[in-house]
Amino acid sequence: MRKVDVIIVGASLAAAAAAKRLTDAGLETVLLERKTLPRHKICSGILSPRGHRFLLENFGPLPPEVLHAPTSCRGVTFHFPSMVSLSMDFFGGTTPHLHRKYSDHWAIQQSRAEVHDETSFAGLEDHGDHVLVHARKHGEPLEYRARWVIGADGPSSLVTRAVYPDYPKQIPWFFVGQKFHDIIECPLDEQYFHFWFHPGLGHYTWSHARDGRQIVGVGFKRGDNFAAKHANVVNYLSEKHGVKLKEHTDDEGCAENFGPSLINRYVFGKGNVLITGQAAGFLNMIGEGMSCALHSGAISGEAVVEARLRNRPVQELYRKMIASEVRRTSDQWNPLKIAFDRPHEADFPAALMALSWRERGLVLRDLWRFVVLYKEFKWGRQIANAALQRPLLNGYSVRKWL
Ligand SMILES: Cc1cc2nc3c(=O)[nH]c(=O)nc-3n(C[C@H](O)[C@H](O)[C@H](O)COP(=O)(O)OP(=O)(O)OC[C@H]3O[C@@H](n4cnc5c(N)ncnc54)[C@H](O)[C@@H]3O)c2cc1C
Numbered sequence: 510m511r512k513v514d515v516i517i518v519g520a521s522l523a524a525a526a527a528a529k530r531l532t533d534a535g536l537e538t539v540l541l542e543r544k545t546l547p548r549h550k551i552c553s554g555i556l557s558p559r560g561h562r563f564l565l566e567n568f569g570p571l572p573p574e575v576l577h578a579p580t581s582c583r584g585v586t587f588h589f590p591s592m593v594s595l596s597m598d599f600f601g602g603t604t605p606h607l608h609r610k611y612s613d614h615w616a617i618q619q620s621r622a623e624v625h626d627e628t629s630f631a632g633l634e635d636h637g638d639h640v641l642v643h644a645r646k647h648g649e650p651l652e653y654r655a656r657w658v659i660g661a662d663g664p665s666s667l668v669t670r671a672v673y674p675d676y677p678k679q680i681p682w683f684f685v686g687q688k689f690h691d692i693i694e695c696p697l698d699e700q701y702f703h704f705w706f707h708p709g710l711g712h713y714t715w716s717h718a719r720d721g722r723q724i725v726g727v728g729f730k731r732g733d734n735f736a737a738k739h740a741n742v743v744n745y746l747s748e749k750h751g752v753k754l755k756e757h758t759d760d761e762g763c764a765e766n767f768g769p770s771l772i773n774r775y776v777f778g779k780g781n782v783l784i785t786g787q788a789a790g791f792l793n794m795i796g797e798g799m800s801c802a803l804h805s806g807a808i809s810g811e812a813v814v815e816a817r818l819r820n821r822p823v824q825e826l827y828r829k830m831i832a833s834e835v836r837r838t839s840d841q842w843n844p845l846k847i848a849f850d851r852p853h854e855a856d857f858p859a860a861l862m863a864l865s866w867r868e869r870g871l872v873l874r875d876l877w878r879f880v881v882l883y884k885e886f887k888w889g890r891q892i893a894n895a896a897l898q899r900p901l902l903n904g905y906s907v908r909k910w911l
C-alpha cells in the first residue's frame with residue numbers, strides 16, 4: 510500500500526492549485542484521475558481575468574497549445590427577448606480561451622505532483638490519524654494511506670458522496686448539452702461568449718465559436734428533450750440573429766450541481782477529508798467555475814499545510830480560510846452588489862449605462878421575467894427566492910450541518 514501525505518482526487522484545475530501549494534511546502538502528494546491524461550473536459554474554456562491571473566502567478570505563461578481558436582476572449586454578451594444585446598468587456602483586457610484537455614494537464618504538470626491516471630476513487634475510511642483511500646485501476650482494487658485527502662473531483666464528486674451520502678438529494682441538479690456545428694454564416698462576434706436570458710429558450714442557453722465551429726448549448730431538467738430544446742435554440746438563432754449553421758457533427762453533455770453557491774449549500778468535508786472546487790459547490794454566475802476552482806483548490810492546499818505546521822485540525826482552518834471565497838462567489842448573485850459594486854469580472858454596470866433609458870428598462874424587465882422562470886422548478890423556486898432576497902439575507906456563513 511502506498512503511503513503519502515496527501516491524496517487529491519481529480520486532476521483538474523482545483524486539484525492543480527491544491528497540489529501546487531502542497532508540493533511547494535514539501536508534502537508528498539499523489540493525484541488520482543479516473544481518465545487517461547490528458548483528458549477531455551466539457552467546458553467552454555472562457556477564463557475570467559481572476560482565473561487568468563491565478564494561472565500566470567502560479568504556473569507561469571500559458572503555452573499556445575493549451576488554447577482553442579479564437580485564442581482569446583474579450584468578454585460576455587447577454588442577449589434578451591427584447592433583442593437588446595449587452596456586450597461586456599472583461600476588466601483588464603482579453604483572457605485566454607482554454608482548451609481544457611491541455612490546459613489542465615499543463616497546470617497539473619506545473620504543480621509537480623505525482624499523478625496516477627486511469628485510477629478511480631472508490632471510497633475512503635477516515636481513521637483519525639490517517640485516511641485509507643480505496644481506488645480501482647483497470648478493474649483492480651488499489652489502496653492508499655494518506656494523512657489528508659482532498660476531493661477535487663468535480664460536480665458529481667464521489668468523495669462528497671463518501672462523506673455526505675445524502676448530499677446529492679439535497680442540492681439542485683441540472684443537465685447541460687452542447688452541439689458542435691460547421692458554420693454557414695455567423696454574425697455573433699466570435700470574441701465574446703454569448704448567453705441568452707430568454708425564458709422561451711430555457712434557463713441556460715449559450716453559444717460561442719471554437720476552432721472554426723459554433724457551439725450551441727442548452728441547460729435542461731431531467732426528463733426534458735435535449736434535442737428538441739437545442740433545435741429550438743438553433744431556429745431562434747437563425748431567425749433572430751441570422752446565424753446559419755449546418756447539422757451538428759458532435760454533441761456532449763453532463764450533469765451539473767448548479768446553485769449551491771447561491772443557496773449557500775457548500776460542502777467542505779469532515780475530519781481529514783477536504784472538498785474543494787466545483788465538488789464543494791463553487792460555481793459563479795452563468796457557470797464560470799474555473800477561477801473559483803483554482804482559488805478554492807489553493808485554499809484547501811494551504812489549509813493542509815497550515816494544519817501540519819501548527820498541528821491543528823484541518824477542518825477548522827479550512828472553514829476559516831475558505832470564507833473569503835464563499836463571500837466572493839455568493840456576492841456574484843447579490844442584486845445590490847451587482848447594481849452598486851463590481852462582483853463580476855465584466856463591466857455590467859458600464860454596459861447597462863451605455864444603453865438608452867428605454868433599452869435599460871427592457872433589459873431590467875427581461876431579467877426580472879427570467880428570474881421568475883426559475884420558479885418553474887422545485888429547486889429553482891429556492892434559487893429564485895434566494896436571488897430576490899439575497900440583500901436581506903445574512904447568507905455568507907458556512908452552514909454548520911455541512
Ligand atoms: C458545458 C460547460 C461549459 C463550461 N464553461 C465554462 C467556462 O467557459 N468558463 C469557466 O470558468 N467554467 C466553465 N464551466 C465550469 C467549469 O468547467 C468547472 O466549474 C470547473 O472545471 C471545475 O473545476 P474542478 O477542478 O472543481 O473540477 P472538474 O474540472 O470537474 O474536474 C474533476 C476531475 O475529477 C476527475 N474525477 C471525477 N471523479 C473521479 C473519481 N471517482 N476518481 C478519480 N478522478 C475523478 C474528473 O475526471 C476530472 O478530471 C463549464 C462547465 C460546463 C459543463
